[in-house]
Amino acid sequence: MMSENYSIENGKLVYKFSGRMDTTRCMDAEKSVVAALDGVTEVVFDLNGVDYIASSFLRLCGKASHKVKPGCFSIINAAPPVKKVFKIAGLAERLNLV
Amino acid sequence: MKAMADEQNNKSFTVHKAFNNLSIKDLPMLTGFVEGMLTDILLSDMYFNDLLLASEEILSNILMYSHNGALNALKIQIKCCKETSILSLTFIDDGIEFNPLQYPPPNIELSIEERKIGGLGIHLVKHLTDHIMYSRLDGKNMLTIQKFIKPF
Numbered sequence: 001m002m003s004e005n006y007s008i009e010n011g012k013l014v015y016k017f018s019g020r021m022d023t024t025r026c027m028d029a030e031k032s033v034v035a036a037l038d039g040v041t042e043v044v045f046d047l048n049g050v051d052y053i054a055s056s057f058l059r060l061c062g063k064a065s066h067k068v069k070p071g072c073f074s075i076i077n078a079a080p081p082v083k084k085v086f087k088i089a090g091l092a093e094r095l096n097l098v
Numbered sequence: 099m100k101a102m103a104d105e106q107n108n109k110s111f112t113v114h115k116a117f118n119n120l121s122i123k124d125l126p127m128l129t130g131f132v133e134g135m136l137t138d139i140l141l142s143d144m145y146f147n148d149l150l151l152a153s154e155e156i157l158s159n160i161l162m163y164s165h166n167g168a169l170n171a172l173k174i175q176i177k178c179c180k181e182t183s184i185l186s187l188t189f190i191d192d193g194i195e196f197n198p199l200q201y202p203p204p205n206i207e208l209s210i211e212e213r214k215i216g217g218l219g220i221h222l223v224k225h226l227t228d229h230i231m232y233s234r235l236d237g238k239n240m241l242t243i244q245k246f247i248k249p250f
Contacts, residue, residue: 023158024126052147054154055219081147088225089218 005032011041015064017057018049026056033060037067048077053085061095074098111139111180120172122161128174129154132187135178139185145247148226149187152243155219156189156198164193164239180247188242196239197232198223 006015013036017029037043043064047053065073074096078086086092113135117128132153136146157174164172175190198220224230229244 022126022129022154052151054151054158055222056158058218081143085151085222088222 006036008036008040011039012044013037013040013042014044014046016046016048020052021050021057021060022052022054023056026054026060030060030063033064037064041068042072043068043074045073045075046077047075047079047082050082051079053082055089058086058089058091061091065095071096110182111178113178114175116173116175118173120161120174122158125154125158125161128157128161128176131176132157132178135176139178139180141185141247145185145245149185149243149245152223152226153187153189155223156241156243159198159219160189160191160193160196160239164191164196183247184244185247186242186244188240190238190240192238195234197234198241199230199232 005017006013008014015033015036019025021029045061045064061073061075075086076098078097083092083097086095086097091097115131117124117131120128129150133150136149141149160174161172173192175188177186177188177190179186179188201217201220223243227243228246231242231244233240
């Protein structure tokens with residue numbers, strides 16, 4: 001299954017975000033993300049092109065990570081300013097920030 | 099470029115603007131205003147990103163939790179002041195009394211959803227800025243964040 005934002009193959013969801021994931025964009029994206037999470041067993045959030053995240057995005061990541069078993073959620077391609085926010089929040093390890 | 103940067107480093111800079119009849123849908127407009135101010139000050143990316151995110155977290159907390167049910171009625175003032183090496187941003191709102199500095203640090207053992215709503219944002223603000231001050235005066239919350247800015 002493909003959309004412009006995500007792909008699902010063999011139960012693995014890869015969801016791509018881009019640009020600024022501020023509070024408003026996170027609120028707008030949540031419905032789509034939650035729908036994509038339905039029935040998957042592994043989740044990867046690809047942050048290639050994301051240059052800014054707010055705490056709402058951290059919550060969205062947390063919500064997604066709880067939809068799958070521990071160890072089955074990860075975040076890839078996070079730019080240094082984005083990694084910094086995860087680290088300040090103490091979530092880099094918990095959310096398997098690669 | 100250096101001459102302009104030297105001039106920018108030394109001059110005082112103050113902007114003050116009031117916004118009325120606000121609700122959460124106005125968050126992009128408010129953060130856009132802060133972004134414009136920070137751009138005019140010619141901050142390096144590091145300070146710019148930290149202050150913009152801190153401002154967004156503060157503004158979203160105010161818009162989501164200060165109105166006490168009076169939607170579309172919140173008033174917010176934003177002041178930006180740069181004196182040589184210190185940049186101050188003050189957020190003044192007429193919502194219910196709300197001191198974000200009273201939040202304890204978020205318990206990272208809890209799931210993200212279990213943590214007190216708004217607490218994560220405040221935690222980020224505390225770590226992205228060098229100093230925070232809160233006061234309540236004449237029915238208004240006043241929150242000031244400061245960042246020490248090294249010259250170019």
